[in-house]
Amino acid sequence: MAPHSESGKLEQVVSQFLLKSLHIILDSRIPSLHPRDPTCDSRVRKSDKWFNLVLGDRPAALDNLNFWHRNLMDPMIIDIILVQQGTAISTSVGNLLSGSPGRTATETVIERWLVQFESPPRGIASQPSEGSAASYKKTYKKSIIFLRSLYLQTRLLPAYRIFKQLSSSSQPFNFDIIYKVSSFSEPFSRVEEEMMKEYRFVPIEALPGRLHVSVTYRPQLSEFNLQPLTTMPPKIISDYVGSPATDPLRYFPSSYKGDRAISFPSKVMHSPTSVPFQRPHSWTSGFHRSPTVYRTSQMSYDSPSPPMERIQNHRRPLHQRAPFYDECQLSPPFSPSVSPSTPTYLRNSESPRQTRASSETAPVTIPSPISGRSSRYISPNFSDPSKLSLPPLSPRSTRLDNSSNESPSGMRLIKKPEASRADLGSAGQKVTFVVLKDNKDDSGRFSGLLSSSDSPRVGFSRSSSKLSFQDDIDDCDFSCPFDVDDVDPPDSRIRYFSSQNVDWKRNLESTSMGRKSQDAAVGVLVHMLRTAPPLRQDSSCYSSRSLRAEVENDGVATTASGFFMPRRTSDALEELRSYREMKDLLLSKSGTRVLTREPP
Amino acid sequence: MNCEVCQLKELEVEHFEIREVLRCILHTIVFHRALGLVRPKVIDLELFDITYVQCGDGELEKKIDEKIEQFISWVEKHPNKKSQVCISFYEVKNKHPSWFTNKTERLYWEQWYINLNVSQQQKVHSGKSHPSKIVVDPGGNSLEERSARRAALETSLREVLFQIIKFVNEKKDHVPPISDGVVYFPYEVTIPRWILSLIHEI
Numbered sequence: 001m002a003p004h005s006e007s008g009k010l011e012q013v014v015s016q017f018l019l020k021s022l023h024i025i026l027d028s029r030i031p032s033l034h035p036r037d038p039t040c041d042s043r044v045r046k047s048d049k050w051f052n053l054v055l056g057d058r059p060a061a062l063d064n065l066n067f068w069h070r071n072l073m074d075p076m077i078i079d080i081i082l083v084q085q086g087t088a089i090s091t092s093v094g095n096l097l098s099g100s101p102g103r104t105a106t107e108t109v110i111e112r113w114l115v116q117f118e119s120p121p122r123g124i125a126s127q128p129s130e131g132s133a134a135s136y137k138k139t140y141k142k143s144i145i146f147l148r149s150l151y152l153q154t155r156l157l158p159a160y161r162i163f164k165q166l167s168s169s170s171q172p173f174n175f176d177i178i179y180k181v182s183s184f185s186e187p188f189s190r191v192e193e194e195m196m197k198e199y200r201f202v203p204i205e206a207l208p209g210r211l212h213v214s215v216t217y218r219p220q221l222s223e224f225n226l227q228p229l230t231t232m233p234p235k236i237i238s239d240y241v242g243s244p245a246t247d248p249l250r251y252f253p254s255s256y257k258g259d260r261a262i263s264f265p266s267k268v269m270h271s272p273t274s275v276p277f278q279r280p281h282s283w284t285s286g287f288h289r290s291p292t293v294y295r296t297s298q299m300s301y302d303s304p305s306p307p308m309e310r311i312q313n314h315r316r317p318l319h320q321r322a323p324f325y326d327e328c329q330l331s332p333p334f335s336p337s338v339s340p341s342t343p344t345y346l347r348n349s350e351s352p353r354q355t356r357a358s359s360e361t362a363p364v365t366i367p368s369p370i371s372g373r374s375s376r377y378i379s380p381n382f383s384d385p386s387k388l389s390l391p392p393l394s395p396r397s398t399r400l401d402n403s404s405n406e407s408p409s410g411m412r413l414i415k416k417p418e419a420s421r422a423d424l425g426s427a428g429q430k431v432t433f434v435v436l437k438d439n440k441d442d443s444g445r446f447s448g449l450l451s452s453s454d455s456p457r458v459g460f461s462r463s464s465s466k467l468s469f470q471d472d473i474d475d476c477d478f479s480c481p482f483d484v485d486d487v488d489p490p491d492s493r494i495r496y497f498s499s500q501n502v503d504w505k506r507n508l509e510s511t512s513m514g515r516k517s518q519d520a521a522v523g524v525l526v527h528m529l530r531t532a533p534p535l536r537q538d539s540s541c542y543s544s545r546s547l548r549a550e551v552e553n554d555g556v557a558t559t560a561s562g563f564f565m566p567r568r569t570s571d572a573l574e575e576l577r578s579y580r581e582m583k584d585l586l587l588s589k590s591g592t593r594v595l596t597r598e599p600p
Numbered sequence: 601m602n603c604e605v606c607q608l609k610e611l612e613v614e615h616f617e618i619r620e621v622l623r624c625i626l627h628t629i630v631f632h633r634a635l636g637l638v639r640p641k642v643i644d645l646e647l648f649d650i651t652y653v654q655c656g657d658g659e660l661e662k663k664i665d666e667k668i669e670q671f672i673s674w675v676e677k678h679p680n681k682k683s684q685v686c687i688s689f690y691e692v693k694n695k696h697p698s699w700f701t702n703k704t705e706r707l708y709w710e711q712w713y714i715n716l717n718v719s720q721q722q723k724v725h726s727g728k729s730h731p732s733k734i735v736v737d738p739g740g741n742s743l744e745e746r747s748a749r750r751a752a753l754e755t756s757l758r759e760v761l762f763q764i765i766k767f768v769n770e771k772k773d774h775v776p777p778i779s780d781g782v783v784y785f786p787y788e789v790t791i792p793r794w795i796l797s798l799i800h801e802i
Contacts, residue, residue: 048637052637141777145769145772148653155653156762164651
């Protein structure tokens, strides 16, 4: 039994030797397998006691490599592969948008380790010798010494340098290191062989056989353009001209196939198509290509796990280490981690889409009886009560103009909370106004579309207000001043709903037509008046349906919901007078005197 | 038991490089001879693009640093001389223990000689009677020479480390058995030429 137990112990030593060797090699080559701070972990595991070398937790991948336990004679070939993407990654965004096919990932084996237990041929009988009891102990001692030298050797070879680069820096790089473990591999081509050197360790006696370890490596890695990614800024510009964050009305061309290229963290995504932002993410196509690339270049494995290992251990297909890459690690077991910049972008992306969806799919219905209700009902999609549009032509409108001139920011007719969230991402970007469509229903339903001040068609700048746009309205004759793209039908009309609550004036100041010229505001009003549908005969319909006049100085908060703008100024004035009368009547009933002003 | 001797390749170092070079080599040797349970500690040299491995033992680091400081002091007193640092591993044997004596004998089974040629271009610590020389970059040529020399030293140091790896793998039979609970074999670090100089002074 003694020889049998001795051989069993030897087998155990050999199998642990293989695993320990693999652990040492991967620990110094694959950053994802390297513990963050090995000195912090003072535990000594069972695996650490083997060969008296504490390495820390074995990577999970090693647990899948138990197939070597089945046949110790199978060589263990560990390929350390440098994955480098082509230069296209640093090209313009347009290439990314178009899904440039020119971007390919090149894989180069920069190291090939061979660990093998060679037993003597079958013809030579392996007799149990007298010293066989101690032979495995000698093997064990020599293995201890060898593994220490292997530990140092892995850190002296050139590949360790790039491992350190990836491990220590948080910058994105244009390369990554993966590994492949197999029992056989394709031999190097002649060209590759000429570029590589071989180092063979002295074989370790493991009677009746021997343990052989050798490494074929590239002595020079300078030929690879390994460098941090500097061309693609790490921060995503969320408010670029034409971005959905800034211009949700803009639809993306059919070639824009980014809708399903990425799945972002669920907290951000609300629909699979809600993120058409392939453009800023240079790693998207790289990521999607990498599994395919790996599959095509995959060699046969004895173990079912290596393909997954390759993908698992593919640290970063040319992107930044932690932020970008981790985020684009869509497939399990990696959990995507949001980069510092993309959440901003995604939040921006989320909100305008939501906004657009909400504004397009949930048109606001202005209920008929509005008495006693606040202005909140004006835009049920929006929680912000400070929604208002251009006021009717009235002294108040003049006041509005004045106040709008005083407004420091762009006009915000209706401010959507989603857009507000978008504002959080884009530094200081303001939602300016809402385009209200006329769907031929005079009930006042509208669907709002946000158009940011940065819409290129409108020519907005971030700080520009609607008034600048209004100036454009004066110059050109089109029905919808907010029709900034083809989404809106040509016969859409602008409905401005005014609210005359206590905050009316304040809201106007803050959401008014901005500091642009009064002439522009007047121009808009005139245009509205010209294009508005005719007044109904029974003005009482309006009064019963909608309006409560705001009293400016009496502190009574009333709100006038939207009403249809008269076509003619005289009609509007007449209506205004009727409203005033109504107001006086109401106030008189309530015992409050209201000061009103006669129109000029 | 034979005593295996390894003469490492001579390195031309400047005074300020002694500490790093000696730390690298001494710790590498000890790491390969610490066959007990060790938690390796990877150290990146500051002056060179080389990574070496220590045993992660603070006491060991302290002892080695003390020896290095002794060597540096010796070098300062004997400038521009080829010097050696020797690290020896031995076993302790009791030699004829008796009632009156308990002599122990050291049986050296391995010796490593680290050969250094220290060029005295700059003094880190100014001696009492020696004025300190501050090396000022005189021009581009000197800088180029210096960087070339530094690169050559880095290559040589890397070769020394490979030499150590090769030696420890080729010769293993002379290594004594490992005792339970013992991490390091007994060792000593000496400066042979220092001993010679002491003898000369006497």
